Amino acid sequence: MEExxxxxxxxxxxxxxxxxxxxxxxxxNKAWIGVTDYAQKELGDVVYVDLPQVGESYESGDTxxxxxxxxxxxxxxxxxxxxxxxxxxxxxxEPHLVNESPYDDGWIAVIELSDPMEVEDLMPxxxxxxxxxxxxxxxxxxxxxxNLPEEEFEERVEESLEALPEEELGYEEKER
Amino acid sequence: xxxxxxxxxxxxGARFIDFAGWQMPLExxxxxxxxxxxxxxxxxxxxSHMGKLLVEGREALEYLTSRKxxxxxxxxxxxxxxxxxxxxxKDDITIYRLSExxxxxxxxxxxxxxxxxxxxxxxxxxxxxxxELVQFALQGPGAVKVLxxxxxxEDIKYYHFKSKDHLIVSRTGYTGEDGFEVYMPxxxxxxxxxxxxxxxxxxxxGARDLLRIEAGMPLYGHEISEEIDPFSANLDRYVSLEKDxxxxxxxxxxxxxxxxxxxxxxxxxxxxxxxxxxxxxTEIGTVSSGTYSYVLxxxxxxxxxxxxxxKEGLEVEVEVRGKRLKGRLVSYPFLKKV
Numbered sequence: 001m002e003e004x005x006x007x008x009x010x011x012x013x014x015x016x017x018x019x020x021x022x023x024x025x026x027x028x029n030k031a032w033i034g035v036t037d038y039a040q041k042e043l044g045d046v047v048y049v050d051l052p053q054v055g056e057s058y059e060s061g062d063t064x065x066x067x068x069x070x071x072x073x074x075x076x077x078x079x080x081x082x083x084x085x086x087x088x089x090x091x092x093x094e095p096h097l098v099n100e101s102p103y104d105d106g107w108i109a110v111i112e113l114s115d116p117m118e119v120e121d122l123m124p125x126x127x128x129x130x131x132x133x134x135x136x137x138x139x140x141x142x143x144x145x146x147n148l149p150e151e152e153f154e155e156r157v158e159e160s161l162e163a164l165p166e167e168e169l170g171y172e173e174k175e176r
Numbered sequence: 177x178x179x180x181x182x183x184x185x186x187x188x189g190a191r192f193i194d195f196a197g198w199q200m201p202l203e204x205x206x207x208x209x210x211x212x213x214x215x216x217x218x219x220x221x222x223x224s225h226m227g228k229l230l231v232e233g234r235e236a237l238e239y240l241t242s243r244k245x246x247x248x249x250x251x252x253x254x255x256x257x258x259x260x261x262x263x264x265x266k267d268d269i270t271i272y273r274l275s276e277x278x279x280x281x282x283x284x285x286x287x288x289x290x291x292x293x294x295x296x297x298x299x300x301x302x303x304x305x306x307x308e309l310v311q312f313a314l315q316g317p318g319a320v321k322v323l324x325x326x327x328x329x330e331d332i333k334y335y336h337f338k339s340k341d342h343l344i345v346s347r348t349g350y351t352g353e354d355g356f357e358v359y360m361p362x363x364x365x366x367x368x369x370x371x372x373x374x375x376x377x378x379x380x381x382g383a384r385d386l387l388r389i390e391a392g393m394p395l396y397g398h399e400i401s402e403e404i405d406p407f408s409a410n411l412d413r414y415v416s417l418e419k420d421x422x423x424x425x426x427x428x429x430x431x432x433x434x435x436x437x438x439x440x441x442x443x444x445x446x447x448x449x450x451x452x453x454x455x456x457x458t459e460i461g462t463v464s465s466g467t468y469s470y471v472l473x474x475x476x477x478x479x480x481x482x483x484x485x486x487k488e489g490l491e492v493e494v495e496v497r498g499k500r501l502k503g504r505l506v507s508y509p510f511l512k513k514v
Contacts, residue, residue, distance in 0.1 A: 044382070045208040047468045048444045050497075066497065068446045070207045070386055070468050073497075092444075 004125055006132040010037040012103050016079065016122035019131060023103065024079040026119055031080050033064065034107040035098065038132055044069045046098040049091040052109055057083045060118055065108050067098065080118050082111035179224035180310055180362050181369060188378055196286035198225040201380035208470050210383035214351055215471055215511075218316030219379035220372050227288030228309055228359060229281045230274075232301040237271075237279060240298060242406055244416040248273045253335045253346050257406055257414055258291065263427030264402040265409065267291050268394065270348060272337055280344060282311075282357075284396045309342065310365030314372060315355035315379075315387070317513070322375045323356055326368055332356070350384060352391025352512050386467045389478060392438065392508030398449065398465045399436060399478060408480070410436035434461055434480035438508035439494070441475035443501040447494050453479055454493045454500065460485040463494070469510060475503075476510050 002013040011017075015025040021039035025032040040046070050066040058064050064078040087109045091097060098106040123131065177198045185192070190201035201222065203210060213219045231237060238245050242257040250273050258266040267287040272280040283291050288306065295302045314323050324330045329345055332338055334354075337346035342361050349355040360368065385395070394400050400409045405427050407415070417424070441447055447466035452459055466477030477494075485492075488507055493500040 044203065045206050047446060050445075068468070070446070071202075071382060073446065073448065 004129045006129050007136055009041065009132055010103070011125050011129050011132070013125040015103075016119060016124060017128035017131075018077065018079045018122060020077055022076060022079050024119070024122060025107075026080075026113075026116075029113050029116060030085065031082070031111055031113055032107050033076075033078055033080075033109050033111060035067070035076060035102055036128075037102050038135075039074075040099045040102045040106070043067055043074055043098075044071050046095045049088075049095045049098060049108065051087045051089075051091060052084050054084050054087060057081075057114070058111070060115075060121075064111075067095075076108060078109075078111065079122055080111060080113055081115050082113045084109050085112050086110040177225070179222055180366055181222045181224065181312075184366070184370065185222065185378070188373075190378070190380060193381060195225065195381060196284070198285060200225055201378070203380040203382045204378045207380075207382040207386060210377060210379040211386045212470055213377040214316040214353055214379060214383065214387055216316070218314060218318040218322055218355070218376040219383065220369065220376050221313040221315065221379050221381075221384055222310070222369070223313055223357070223384075224310045225285040226306075226311055227281075227283035227285055227291065228305045228311065229283060229288075229292065229295075230303040230305055231279045231281055231295060232277055233299060234277050234279075236295075236298045236300045238419065239421055240266075240294070240300075241271075242415045242421055244419050245271060245273075245279075246419075250275060251336055251338070253337055253348055255335075255414060257400075257411065258294070259406075259421055259423040259427070260402055261423045261426060262402075263405045263423045263430050265396075265400045265404060265406060266294060266402060268396060268400055270346075272339075272344065272346065274339070280305075280339075280359075287396065308361065309359045310362055310369070311357065311359050312365070312369055312372075313349055313351075313355060313357045314376065315349045315351040316353050316376070318376070319353070319355040322372060323358075326371065327358075329356060350391070350393055351387035352393070352509055353387075354513065385465075386469070389465050389467045389476065390469050390471065390509070390511040392478065392510060392512075394436075394478075395465060405430050405432075407432045408435050432483060435483055435486060436464065436478055437461075437481040437486045438506040438510060439463070439466075439477040439479050439492070439503050440472070440506055440510075441477075441494065441501055441503045443503075444475075445494070445496050445501045446475040447477035447479075447496070447503070451477075452495045453481065453503075454495065455485055455490065460492065471511060478508060481505065 004011040015023045021036045048068040058078045060081045063075040065076040067074045185201045193202035254271045260266045270282045332347045344359040447463045451463040453461040461481035463477045490505040
């Protein structure tokens with residue numbers, strides 16, 4: 001599985017991201033939607049997921065679901081416009097799947113895209129990784145060093161994932 | 177501001193939250209694990225942000241509080257309310273009687289400066305010890321076993337304390353469990369805190385809030401405030417009407433329009449502060465604090481409810497993001513062990 005690691009957060013390279021920490025995995029004219037590893041860690045233990053109805057249509061940026069944890073209720077904005085064709089019913093009984101498997105079993109809904117061109121407005125994994133680096137630096141006051149030039153980023157991370165133990169990855173989070 | 181234990185919390189992987197100007201641990205592992213640790217065994221909370229005051233002047237203190245201080249014996253702790261002239265609550269505090277005229281007070285962090293000014297303007301002598309002592313709480317059924325390895329606490333009774341030099345240990349807490357609150361000078365306190373960590377989990381303010389809601393304990397700014405009187409806050413038992421105190425007359429003249437009561441959700445959801453309660457189509461109250469109880473496995477809340485509707489078992493609805501969820505009114509505490 002192709003993954004990037006920023007601090008203690010995983011990012012999948014096969015999908016697109018929003019600045020609000022949702023992901024979209026596009027296959028043909030459909031997209032699977034969920035929240036990122038960073039999002040689930042920020043939310044804490046998920047207690048309930050308020051899922052959308054199959055058949056409902058949403059514009060990108062609309063609230064498609066709400067995730068409840070003890071700390072807060074967080075609206076989930078759909079990264080892309082379209083009609084909901086499937087929801088992850090498993091989350092009704094096992095909301096913790098969002099924490100345990102945010103990129104796989106914790107998916108929230110599948111939508112049939114009404115405007116596939118919108119994908120271009122989303123962030124590829126590398127840009128989202130950069131966003132996380134900034135967030136960790138700004139909000140948490142912890143510096144994660146991204147010591148690679150942008151163009152070498154992809155190649156080096158892949159190489160390091162295979163070759164190096166985790167603490168020697170290009171990203172380091174010293175404080176935790 | 178940071179407590180002396182801040183760096184330790186950071187090294188334990190805490191997530192922080194700003195609370196009354198203090199950078200406090202919100203959670204270490206998770207609110208779920210931490211709250212269950214306290215219910216099943218024990219948990220350790222840094223609460224050094226709380227205000228700690230040494231106060232002299234019993235008569236003035238008597239006049240400023242709703243509950244009789246006179247009968248409080250040396251070595252005992254009392255929960256009490258500081259009243260304002262309008263019958264509202266200036267702060268909720270615990271009072272430790274050190275001697276005939278000397279008291280140690282634990283006050284809310286956010287209210288500390290206000291309370292010091294208030295005391296001084298009423299002729300009390302006040303010394304602020306907040307920045308000289310660490311304060312932590314060890315809470316849960318296993319707390320006595322763990323703490324007694326380090327301090328002689330087995331024989332301290334509920335709401336009693338022992339003190340020696342600058343050390344105070346009381347059998348008190350904010351979780352509804354058995355447990356202790358410890359006040360100590362920095363170095364010794366930090367050392368003991370670290371030692372206790374070997375036997376119990378650190379817990380943050382997230383778990384503390386959940387536990388106090390389960391235990392039905394008020395939090396300043398939510399269940400009580402300058403605008404809220406003790407009767408509305410369901411705290412009648414802490415009001416001694418046989419004594420005179422500031423705001424007493426105003427208090428007796430104030431109507432109680434809404435009064436605290438408990439709510440359990442019967443559907444999936446978490447009732448949160450400000451959510452509205454309905455009986456059929458009539459709005460009957462609002463949530464003041466809500467959470468999800470891992471022990472009860474449902475959403476629970478403390479709510480201000482119009483008195484005619486404060487009925488055990490009354491089926492009501494809570495408005496959650498435009499939808500109405502079914503709930504049931506109940507008296508609280510939702511959980512109580514001590």
